[in-house]
Amino acid sequence: MPAPTSSIRRKVIALVLAATTSSLLLAALAFLGYERYALRRGAAQDLEALGGIVAYNTAPTVAFHDAGAAAQILESLKTHGHIIRAQVHLPSGELLAAFPPDAAADEPRPLATAQEGVRFRGSRIELTKLIHSPEGEPIGVAFLVSDQGHLTDRLVLAAVFLAGLLVVLGLAAWSFVRRWARVITGPVLDLADVASRVSASRDYSLRARSRGDDELGVLVGAFNGMLERIQEQDRRLAEHRGQLEGQVAARTSELVRTNNELLLAKERAEVSNRAKSTFLANMSHELRTPLNAILLYSELVREDSEAAGHAEILPDVRRIESAGRHLLSLINDILDLSKIEAGKMTVAEEAFDVPAMIRDVLATVEPLAAKNGNTLHFTCAPDVAEIVSDATKVRQSLFNLLSNACKFTRDGRIEVRAAVDPLPGSDVPWLHLSVEDTGIGISPEQLQRIFSEFIQAEEGMSRQFGGTGLGLALSRKFCQLLGGDIRVRSEAGKGSVFTLLLPLAPPVPKTNPEPAATGPVLSPMAGPVLLVDDDPTLLEALARLLVRGGVDVRTAQNGREGLRAARECRPSLVVLDVMMPTMDGWEVLRAFKEDLALAAIPVVMLTILDQVERGLALGASEFLFKPIDRAQLMGVVEKYRARWGR
Incomplete structure (x- = not known):
């Protein structure tokens, strides 16, 4: 026990002395800090008061540009030993008078930029004071500089006094703590013992x-x-x-x-x-x-x-x-x-010749270009040949870009360029189809929305140039479906460059090819063609077209009437609309295939939707999409002429 007690005692003595010394030292530093602050504040107040006197006395001299009188007033400042420089400036910043007389202005101080106040810079105190006329209007600037030597002397004297006081108080504290350390160590040891037991047992009671x-x-x-x-x-x-x-x-x-x-x-x-x-x-x-x-x-x-x-x-x-x-x-x-x-949009995979496709689109667009006085030019790199993609969607995208260029360009030049180059950061070659025009161009704000559906670059363009705002949106979506994209560079008033980027062979699924239409010349028929549609106007038009081709035609305006007519006339071919009230085309087709007497009759479905797989599963022979193309209709009829001859 004596060893620990002696150790704690020394620690208590050291702790108390350290605390006492630190407290005294902090108090001394705080006193010195406050003394320094008070001295600086007093000096600043004195300098500001002196500056106010100088500004008041020199106001008439500034008003009359009396440099001599101003210099005499500043000369009186030499009685203040801490003033090392004083200046009076006119509103323009020109120096009117200075103290000492040979001191030059370190910088012009125009009235417009002068800011009143006191600033401490190193060992100097600077004051800027505006000089006012009797009416209260600022007419000049007074500038005074004071040193802080007298402040430093007072601070050094206070520091010496405090150091001596700290030494005396420290010795007194050391003597007192040595005497009364035992009074402190007893309770501290008890407290340490309780803390040890709490730490060991975690018994906070x-x-x-x-x-x-x-x-x-x-x-x-x-x-x-x-x-x-x-x-x-x-x-x-x-x-x-x-x-x-x-x-x-x-x-x-x-x-x-x-x-x-x-x-x-x-x-x-x-x-x-x-x-x-x-x-x-x-x-x-x-x-x-x-x-x-x-x-x-x-x-x-x-x-x-x-x-x-x-x-x-x-x-x-x-x-x-x-x-x-x-x-x-x-x-x-x-x-x-x-x-x-x-x-639900599908893409076809087919190889087609790119230059031939571009020339075909240019031939289609040429009347649109000529309408606005534009000229078309085509430049094709030697390595541009075939690509594997959806020719219809590529053609439509290029047509949309060219028709927009023709629409927004007047008496200008539209150039199409085709090249095969890799994209930045890649070695895989891509097809680049660029359409450059000298038209009205597109601003940066408009570029952010030109690929949005039903939106054109500016309000009112649809009234001036026409269009629905779908062309660019569809073209970009088509290109993205094909694995590519469309990029654009443009500036208002300087034309635009739209670039169609496509991979040379994207992995896209094939679609069922549509049957090719043949010529409209028909062979003799074994039975009539039955037309089933709920629109009497369309029925009459289709019937007149087929009759002109030498076809015997029967019509029905709903599904039940069509089934009844088929059982009566035994047609060689049925053209059946899908969307009809009461009994739609799919139900009628199913009824045809379930009736043994009618099951062998070929049925051509007339629809607006891409439902080929469903129709083929139900037994449809062909599909025609509304609006019906006359050549396609005649081609389908001609396709089944062999059956008519049986």
Whole structure:
């Protein structure tokens, strides 16, 4: 026990001396800091007061540009030994007078940029004071500089005094602590013993014994209070642990509920998307049905007019036919966009000659270019040959880019370039098809939205140039389906460059090729052709076209009537519409194939949707898509002429 007691005693003595010395030292430093602050503040106040006097006395001299009077006023500052420089400046910054007289201005101080105030710079104090006229208007600037030598002397004297005081107080504290160390070591040892037992047993119910109300008693009380708080916190932690498990369970339940809500929202979005697709399909059918009649009747009227020699109405008929085909292209664009969004757009894999395809598109676009006085130019690299891709979608994308260039360029130049180059950072060659024009160009703000559906670069462009804003959006989506993309460089007023990037052989699935149409010349028929459609106008137009080709035609306006007519006339071919009320085309087709007397009759489905796989599974022989192309219809009829001859 003597050794530990002696060790603790030395530590207590050292601790008390260190604390006392540190406290005295900090107090001395605080005193010196405050003394320095007070001296600097007093010096600044004195300098500011002196500056105010100088500004007031020199105001008349500044007003009258009296340099001599101003110099006399500044000369009086030499009685203030700490003033090392003083200057008076005119509003323009020009020096009017200075003290000492031979001191030059270190910088001009114009009134417009002068800022009043005191600044401490190194061993100097600088004051900038505005000089005001009797009316209160600033008319000049007074600048005074004072040294801080007298402040430093006072601080050194105070530091010497405090150092001596610290030495005397330290010796007194050391003598006192040596005498009374035993009074402190006893309670400290007791406190250390309790702390050791608490640390070893983690029994926070133990308490140290207090021997008085002095500082050690406060320390013991604080230690006991700490033990009480730790004991209370330990109890609360146990309670909180149980509560936390309940909160975790509640949060888990909430997350499950949120996930269920998200799944429900997803299902609702999918239902909405299906409803949109159904709406587009129905609306497309409703639009295509009268459009089909418009196109067919325009062909009939044109042929009748040509045969009757009514040349004066031919331009109007051609305009009707052209407007109808334009409307058809808009409907097709909307349906293509819907298919892409629904993930139902398929691409064909075929090898085709790129230069030949480009020349074909240029020939189609040439009238559009000539309409606005534009010239077309084509440059093709020697290594551009065949690629494997969907020729129809590549052709349509290039046509859209060229038609836009022709539309937004007047009396300019449109150049198409074809090259095979790798993309940056890759060695794989890609096809680059660039369309460059000298048209109106596109601003950076417009570039951010030109590939959005139904949006053009600027409001009002659709009224000025026409269009729906679908061409670029569809072209980019087509290219992305083919594994590529479209990039654009443009500047307002300086034309645009659209570049179509395509891989030379993207891995895309094949689609079923459509049957090729043959010529419209028909062979003699063994039986009539039965047309089944709920639109009487379309029925009449189709019947007139087939009758002109020497075909015997029967018509029916619904599914049940079509089945009855088929059983009566035993047709050689049935052209059946898919979307009909009461009994749709699929039900009628199924009834045909289930009836042994009708099962062998070929059925051509007339539809607006890409439902080839379903039709083939039900037994359909061919597909025709609305609006019906006359050559395709005649080709399908001609295809089955062999059966008619049996």
